[in-house]
Ligand code: SF4
């Protein structure tokens with residue numbers, strides 16, 4: 248079965264326990280304004296332009312038959328709507344300033360690539376993590392990888408926003424050892440404002456997973472000016488502390504490292520601010536988390 252991915256990161260230490268291979272799938276059903284992986288939003292391949300690598304030879308203008316490129320003064324203009332993804336410009340660009348984001352691969356290819364590192368997973372209690380984007384948007388592909396990894400005795404984790412139908416969640420359930428899920432904002436209207444969608448289904452799925460005794464790690468990305476108030480974190484902790492099985496919980500401080508990706512892909516960055524979370528606020532929020540006796544880090 249084929250699916251669309253951005254890349255596979257081997258030897259990852261940030262996406263679950265131990266050493267892992269993380270597969271990033273394309274396509275997401277949320278639009279978090281602070282997202283640092285906007286290359287995973289679209290469920291299509293995308294043309295990426297790295298201006299810092301461009302030597303302004305303008306070969307791309309000549310090879311593209313669809314008039315995607317033009318020059319404005321010194322700078323290259325790109326009308327991505329006209330692109331038919333033929334790759335001619337990429338093949339002819341001398342400086343690798345043009346690349347594609349997105350690659351169709353067979354699930355079997357992914358599994359055999361992941362299996363190459365089995366010895367490292369065994370020695371570190373690691374495994375595979377399927378991430379994105381939102382893996383449930385390619386549910387058949389995701390399920391196929393999960394099943395094949397379980398058949399090969401590989402620990403499986405899924406990094407998901409949990410915005411999925413219950414039947415999809417239940418189909419994944421037997422093959423997922425660890426659910427890594429974001430819980431960004433408790434207030435539904437506020438969640439909709441910042442992510443494009445209400446959190447109703449997400450909260451319901453967290454409750455469902457907890458009632459099924461699923462092993463869960465819940466993350467809150469703490470974004471300055473969005474969800475960094477004591478009220479925000481209190482309401483999340485209160486919800487988690489009332490679940491039938493208390494999940495592991497972590498606060499993840501915001502960073503702005505992915506913001507250049509918006510420009511490279513010709514996408515609008517809707518979160519133009521470079522505020523960082525100060526240590527004092529983080530300390531205060533950590534104290535709130537600690538006060539709930541959650542399984543927290
Ligand atoms: S072909 Fe590559 S290096 Fe030349 S102008 Fe186009 S993007 Fe820049």
Ligand code: SF4
Pocket residue numbers: 294310311312313314315316329330331332333334335336337
């Ligand atoms: S991929 Fe093809 S259509 Fe798209 S910009 Fe490059 S040459 Fe033009």
